[in-house]
Amino acid sequence: MAAKVNSTAIRRVNRVRLFHALREHPNSSQTDLQRLTGLDRGTTSLVVAQLLEEGLITRGEAAYPGRVGRPETALNISPAAGIFVGARLEPRQIRIISTNLAGEPLSRLDLQGSNDIYQAIARFRNGLQEIIRESGPAQVVRGIGVGIPGLMDREGRLVLAPNLGWRGVLIHPLLQEGLETPVYVDNDANAAAMAERLFGACKGSSHFVYLSCHSGLGAGLFLDGRLYRGARGFSGEIGHVTAVPEGRACGCGKWGCVETYVSEGGILRTLAERGRFLASLAEVADAARGRDEVALEVLSEAGRWLGLALATLVNLYNPEMVVLGGTLATVFPFLEEALHRTLDIHVLGPLREGLRVILSPLGAEVVPMGGIALAMDGFISAPHLEPGLRPAHG
Numbered sequence: 001m002a003a004k005v006n007s008t009a010i011r012r013v014n015r016v017r018l019f020h021a022l023r024e025h026p027n028s029s030q031t032d033l034q035r036l037t038g039l040d041r042g043t044t045s046l047v048v049a050q051l052l053e054e055g056l057i058t059r060g061e062a063a064y065p066g067r068v069g070r071p072e073t074a075l076n077i078s079p080a081a082g083i084f085v086g087a088r089l090e091p092r093q094i095r096i097i098s099t100n101l102a103g104e105p106l107s108r109l110d111l112q113g114s115n116d117i118y119q120a121i122a123r124f125r126n127g128l129q130e131i132i133r134e135s136g137p138a139q140v141v142r143g144i145g146v147g148i149p150g151l152m153d154r155e156g157r158l159v160l161a162p163n164l165g166w167r168g169v170l171i172h173p174l175l176q177e178g179l180e181t182p183v184y185v186d187n188d189a190n191a192a193a194m195a196e197r198l199f200g201a202c203k204g205s206s207h208f209v210y211l212s213c214h215s216g217l218g219a220g221l222f223l224d225g226r227l228y229r230g231a232r233g234f235s236g237e238i239g240h241v242t243a244v245p246e247g248r249a250c251g252c253g254k255w256g257c258v259e260t261y262v263s264e265g266g267i268l269r270t271l272a273e274r275g276r277f278l279a280s281l282a283e284v285a286d287a288a289r290g291r292d293e294v295a296l297e298v299l300s301e302a303g304r305w306l307g308l309a310l311a312t313l314v315n316l317y318n319p320e321m322v323v324l325g326g327t328l329a330t331v332f333p334f335l336e337e338a339l340h341r342t343l344d345i346h347v348l349g350p351l352r353e354g355l356r357v358i359l360s361p362l363g364a365e366v367v368p369m370g371g372i373a374l375a376m377d378g379f380i381s382a383p384h385l386e387p388g389l390r391p392a393h394g
Contacts, residue, residue, distance in 0.1 A: 018047045019380050023102045029072035056081045077102045082140035086371025091115045097368040098135040107134040117166045143375030145184045147191030147367040154233045162251030184374040191370025193220025198373045200362045209319045213326035217259035241309045258309045264327045270298045281330045288334040303335030307342025314347045325360035
């Protein structure tokens with residue numbers, strides 16, 4: 001049994017490796033793929049033959065016309081092989097994206113969210129049907145991925161989302177109900193980290209942290225080339241590192257959590273306590289650009305708190321890159337100096353050396369594209385699934 005399991009796992013790894021090599025290097029020949037993946041000729045031929053048989057890739061014209069020797073045809077992921085759908089589900093907004101199997105966006109849809117989790121899911125399901133129609137009704141949906149802010153366990157249960165009022169909801173069955181297409185759901189920071197790995201700034205990185213800031217603060221950890229979820233799936237809750245013992249009350253039920261000072265709500269609260277009543281981080285950024293001393297001071301403090309929390313992660317896990325996403329991108333230029341100064345002070349020298357801190361190039365679409373990454377990972381690593389799965393239409 002062990003040999004069979006190991007053989008199956010190896011075939012899955014080879015399939016995933018070759019698919020992503022072709023996705024990142026379209027118009028590759030079979031020889032190119034062998035070089036890119038490090039697989040031997042026989043294994044490369046076998047995986048290519050399987051993907052051709054399943055209709056997931058196509059052969060085209062010669063990859064290098066005019067080259068001396070036997071011509072090799074170019075291989076590409078088939079544009080007619082199906083689509084993936086990815087989404088970010090939260091109370092304020094539901095954003096849905098569809099892509100082809102190579103991860104290239106086809107259609108986008110924004111919907112109003114809801115504080116009622118069941119209403120939010122109902123709106124998502126309606127939007128799902130709409131975006132599938134916009135992407136081409138003849139297209140097969142190969143997978144659906146959803147990122148949700150909150151603690152998600154390995155069974156797809158939303159255990160706790162303290163800033164949203166959602167908790168104890170078995171999300172996955174609600175999303176999967178009535179759909180034949182597999183649905184994958186994860187914490188939004190984990191999903192975003194996968195998006196950065198497949199489509200964003202971390203394509204070549206095996207050790208990085210994605211930091212997400214919206215209503216709260218969370219982190220997705222990529223360690224040794226794999227997303228680290230922890231024993232029950234709850235890793236990366238950097239927002240609940242204690243910044244101020246017995247400080248502000250947090251929605252998680254604890255006190256002094258760093259997100260109560262660094263999240264959008266935390267920054268706006270600090271400003272209000274100092275007489276600046278602003279409605280969003282966009283307004284805070286405008287005030288900072290206008291050299292408002294209180295806004296600049298509060299953002300510098302937020303950079304210090306964020307730097308302290310990140311220093312803990314860097315000292316523990318030694319990433320080569322930290323990618324910041326979410327609403328903090330709006331004010332990052334005004335807290336960046338304090339953030340780096342704090343990292344310089346609190347991170348061990350050898351771990352600080354070469355550490356890059358950058359903004360996510362995927363912007364507001366990082367979590368929906370994380371949903372695409374979840375769906376792609378599930379589909380490509382599960383070759384036993386029968387092709388032709390489609391969402392049920394009600």
